[in-house]
Amino acid sequence: MGTNRKLKNVIEPAYKCIYKLCIHIFRYLPIQSQKIVFVQGCGGGYRCNLKYIAEEIKRQHLPYDMVWLVDNMSAEIPKPVRKIKYNRIRAVYELATARVFINNSKSLYPVVKKKGQTFIYIPHGQPGCKCAEADGNLSGLWMKNSKLHSSLTDVFVSMSSYHTQVLKDTFWVPSNAEIWETGFPRNDQYYHDTTTLQASIRRKLGLSSGTRIAFYAPTFRDSGTVDAYNMDLHRVLDVLETKTGDKWIFFITLHPNFAWFSQPPYPFDERIWNMSGYEDIHELMLIADIVISDYSSTSLDFSHSRKPVLLYASDIEEYTRMRGLKPMYYQLPFPLARTNDELIENICKYDYAAYLDKFENFMSKQYGNYDDGNASERFVEKLKEIL
DSSP: HHHHHHHHHHHHHHHHHHHHHHHHGGGGGOEEEEEEEOOOTOOOOOOHHHHHHHHHHTTTTTEEEEEEEESSSOOOOOOOOOEETTHHHHHHHHTTTTTEEEEEEOOOOOOOOOOOOOOEEOOOOOSSBOGGGGSOOHHHHHHHHHHHHHHHHEEESSHHHHHHHHHHHHHHHHHTTTEOOOOOGGGGGGOOOHHHHHHHHHHHHTTTEEEEEEEEEEOOTTTTTOOOOOOOHHHHHHHHHHHHEEEEEEEEOOOHHHHHHHHOOOOOOEEEEEEETTTTTHHHHHHSSSEEEEOOOOHHHTTTTTTOEEOOTHHHHHHHTTOOOOEEEEEEEOOOSHHHHHHHHHHOOOOHHHHHHHHHHHIIIOOOBBOSSHHHHHHHHHHHHHH
16 A cells, blocks of 8 residues: 555656646647537536537537546446546647537636637526626635636527626626527427436336426535525425325435535435436436426526426525625516425415416516527537537
């Protein structure tokens, strides 16, 4: 063990030096005209908007060389997408020779951008309700890195006219950058027949056909506190079962940033499932019957299914001070509860017809929604103009 540790202490610093040197050397390598590099978060798996872009490229049988940078090489990345280890010299090479680089995070990557490369940023969330970037109470280092990221970005992707304005106002969009108003590819699924896919997901999870799913996806708190995650989960399930006469379970997905803090004290059991490790949250939302969230963009994503959305925000005043909420948050067409009693009341008196009318009006007149089931295709058509 001692010898191995000594070797590691010698090899790792040497590798880091070579790695940094390659960032500068590889800038002189020629660009490969049909190579696309995808980075989901900081090397995440096959999910979010990037997954659905890659799937559309595959569907059209386009001859692009697609590379996915992953932190964990055990991640399942379907062929013909090539899986490359994140933060390795090979990843630096792929980035340096890519014609197009697509990411969904404001993290910076080891590459010296050069003429002929196009950087595309498609947010992993839907900016517009909670404050972020220029109007968020974020650290100085984050703001500095975010500004640098934006300055290198050629294309920003929007899913609504309201989203476009938020990008212009708070994301430091360069004057020479484009905003593609294509919609979000991950939301296409709500506009197509996915019966077969839903059945497949349910079989994989071992769910009986009669079991209905309440999906709870709260966002993280910058302070690391877990006090806000105090929903009475079993009480909610009991009320749903009484109201509908069906069997219900909860899917809980915790924001990836929870890995930095402690886990909320949820009583995971046969009725309450911890689904945080599931690869693609959007597959889970596809089979859900109702979503309950707080300030997360999952509520707007799921609303395209035209199924019920409820908000549970027990710390709304504190969150407003900590991160900030835009006026749009209070205009969302989803019933808002600050206590468990209010949440139960909202479920009991829920009027679906009234909600649907309010939702359609919000999406068309206030949010200016672009999602219609064809976002992936529109995005790839734009991509063809570059490649």
